[in-house]
Amino acid sequence: MSTPLIDKYVQAFLETLLMVSVSAVIAIVTGLLLAVVLTVTAAKSLYPRPRFNKALSITINVFRAVPFIILLVALLPVTRFLVGTTLGTWAAVVPLSINLIPFYARIAQVSLNDVDPGLIEAARAMGCRRWHIVRHVLLPEALPGIIGGMTVSVIAMINASAMAGAVGAGGLGDLAIRYGYERYETRVMFEVIVVLVALVSLIQFAGEWLARRVDHKR
Amino acid sequence: MTEPLKGGPAQAVPHIVFDRVHKQYPGPGGPVTALEALSFEVRRGEVFGIIGRSGAGKSTLLRTINRLEDATGGRVSVDGVEVNHLDEDGLVALRRRIGMIFQHFNLLSAKTVRENVALPLKVAGVKPAEAAQRVDALLDLVGLRDKADTYPAKLSGGQKQRVGIARALVHQPEVLLCDEATSALDPETTQSILTLLSDINRSLGLTVVLITHDMAVIREVCDRVLVLDQGRLVELGEVWRVFGQPQADATRALLRPLQHDLPADLLAALVPDLQGRPGQAVISLACAGESLPHGLPLQALAALGPGATLLHGGLDRIRGHAQGRLLLSVPASGFHIDNARAALGADRLEILGYVHATD
Numbered sequence: 001m002s003t004p005l006i007d008k009y010v011q012a013f014l015e016t017l018l019m020v021s022v023s024a025v026i027a028i029v030t031g032l033l034l035a036v037v038l039t040v041t042a043a044k045s046l047y048p049r050p051r052f053n054k055a056l057s058i059t060i061n062v063f064r065a066v067p068f069i070i071l072l073v074a075l076l077p078v079t080r081f082l083v084g085t086t087l088g089t090w091a092a093v094v095p096l097s098i099n100l101i102p103f104y105a106r107i108a109q110v111s112l113n114d115v116d117p118g119l120i121e122a123a124r125a126m127g128c129r130r131w132h133i134v135r136h137v138l139l140p141e142a143l144p145g146i147i148g149g150m151t152v153s154v155i156a157m158i159n160a161s162a163m164a165g166a167v168g169a170g171g172l173g174d175l176a177i178r179y180g181y182e183r184y185e186t187r188v189m190f191e192v193i194v195v196l197v198a199l200v201s202l203i204q205f206a207g208e209w210l211a212r213r214v215d216h217k218r
Numbered sequence: 219m220t221e222p223l224k225g226g227p228a229q230a231v232p233h234i235v236f237d238r239v240h241k242q243y244p245g246p247g248g249p250v251t252a253l254e255a256l257s258f259e260v261r262r263g264e265v266f267g268i269i270g271r272s273g274a275g276k277s278t279l280l281r282t283i284n285r286l287e288d289a290t291g292g293r294v295s296v297d298g299v300e301v302n303h304l305d306e307d308g309l310v311a312l313r314r315r316i317g318m319i320f321q322h323f324n325l326l327s328a329k330t331v332r333e334n335v336a337l338p339l340k341v342a343g344v345k346p347a348e349a350a351q352r353v354d355a356l357l358d359l360v361g362l363r364d365k366a367d368t369y370p371a372k373l374s375g376g377q378k379q380r381v382g383i384a385r386a387l388v389h390q391p392e393v394l395l396c397d398e399a400t401s402a403l404d405p406e407t408t409q410s411i412l413t414l415l416s417d418i419n420r421s422l423g424l425t426v427v428l429i430t431h432d433m434a435v436i437r438e439v440c441d442r443v444l445v446l447d448q449g450r451l452v453e454l455g456e457v458w459r460v461f462g463q464p465q466a467d468a469t470r471a472l473l474r475p476l477q478h479d480l481p482a483d484l485l486a487a488l489v490p491d492l493q494g495r496p497g498q499a500v501i502s503l504a505c506a507g508e509s510l511p512h513g514l515p516l517q518a519l520a521a522l523g524p525g526a527t528l529l530h531g532g533l534d535r536i537r538g539h540a541q542g543r544l545l546l547s548v549p550a551s552g553f554h555i556d557n558a559r560a561a562l563g564a565d566r567l568e569i570l571g572y573v574h575a576t577d
Contacts, residue, residue: 116324119326121324125284126337126338127310127311129306130306132341140326141328214328216328216370216371217327218371
């Protein structure tokens with residue numbers, strides 16, 4: 001393997017890492033926030049706002065329904081407004097984040113909804129204010145699921161980042177497509193896939209370990 | 219917001235008052251009534267039991283005291299504070315004076331025992347040093363100091379309920395609400411939790427309001443009992459009185475498992491009269507506490523004659539009153555019910571039937 005090719009691998013790896021980590025932080029923070037809002041504004045929850053809840057829920061569904069490759073193109077004006085360009089690694093961060101926010105919001109919402117209503121009742125009975133309940137009951141009790149959902153989301157995002165090659169974002173997926181698929185250099189494609197498998201396994205392993213560490217339910 | 223009255227002058231203010239409390243839920247076929255015009259009072263420092271079958275409205279009733287449930291009519295007041303009219307601040311203040319424990323304990327799985335007990339103090343802004351001191355004192359009280367850094371999942375049911383009790387007491391409340399607190403526990407653990415609740419009631423002068431479907435729990439710890447049936451109050455009074463002379467059918471039904479009814483084998487052998495043949499009279503001797511507060515003198519039993527035999531039964535002591543029922547047989551010949559009634563009390567003795575002598 002020639003040195004320039006190794007450089008390409010390293011560069012692609014770093015691009016993927018940058019794209020995915022920045023987008024993941026944005027998507028997970030925003031998604032979790034939306035999940036909390038969805039959970040607490042539901043009817044009979046802490047801050048019941050059924051109409052707002054419905055509207056938010058529908059919006060999330062719309063974003064989830066749009067295929068990523070279409071979102072990538074549709075969001076071009078937004079990307080240009082936010083990043084100043086529609087090309088490159090940073091430009092890919094916008095569609096990647098927006099693609100993942102609703103996905104992660106739904107996953108986190110499931111964990112939040114799974115918190116035993118008895119715990120919320122106990123917290124109310126002990127004189128907790130509503131935001132205390134979010135802070136001390138809902139979030140900590142749902143944490144194992146929230147972390148598990150992060151693992152799933154980050155891996156899904158690595159997958160989606162391959163398509164971000166379409167906006168010239170680079171990254172491992174882009175390398176595999178351009179060299180391996182389009183130039184029939186099967187070896188490059190396989191090598192990239194091996195790197196991706198290693199990356200995905202590592203994230204999966206780390207995520208499971210962390211989720212186990214914060215789970216005291218057993 | 220009205221400040222709660224502590225100590226002295228509060229004695230004059232009624233403690234927990236229900237005044238025509240009404241609760242309706244919207245149901246698929248129109249509103250469902252859960253509580254119907256309930257009026258009663260809980261006295262300071264007593265252990266007050268609420269019993270009823272499942273669906274009788276016990277749980278709803280208990281929750282109107284700290285407004286986990288809103289009453290749809292009437293009013294509930296605690297030490298003169300009207301619970302229905304409180305804003306969020308007032309409600310938080312009220313709930314810090316009313317501890318609550320639950321059937322399924324409701325401990326936070328992500329927090330250790332110590333953090334669980336400390337949470338009510340933490341959210342109230344109590345300084346960590348002071349909070350730690352109070353938490354340790356309570357863990358000593360419930361006997362779980364050595365489990366302070368354990369997570370609830372590693373504890374047994376009884377230990378979890380002890381943590382629940384410690385958490386409920388951490389604000390030094392005046393009232394403790396118990397929601398089927400022993401229903402998920404085995405009999406031995408139930409006993410130890412009930413003993414702990416009695417101790418707390420005595421040593422801290424805390425008012426305890428508990429709901430249960432188990433009459434044995436009421437008998438064990440309560441001073442007074444309210445029987446709830448389909449959202450209505452059907453009976454209210456001292457436990458020994460209600461147990462001794464239940465007035466409502468619902469009460470009698472709930473008491474049945476505890477009563478010493480005639481065993482099936484005896485019932486099968488029972489005949490209405492002996493028609494001149496030799497045999498025994500089977501009599502029931504009830505002890506409802508009031509007329510013989512100190513128990514049943516054996517000497518009085520001597521009035522039944524030399525052949526009297528104990529068949530079945532038992533006496534319980536409820537808050538210093540003997541209560542129960544004994545089934546005896548006496549030789550039918552020479553037994554005079556009137557003599558026995560004169561010795562033992564007229565309304566306590568009843569002839570259930572006769573059995574023929576076996577050869």
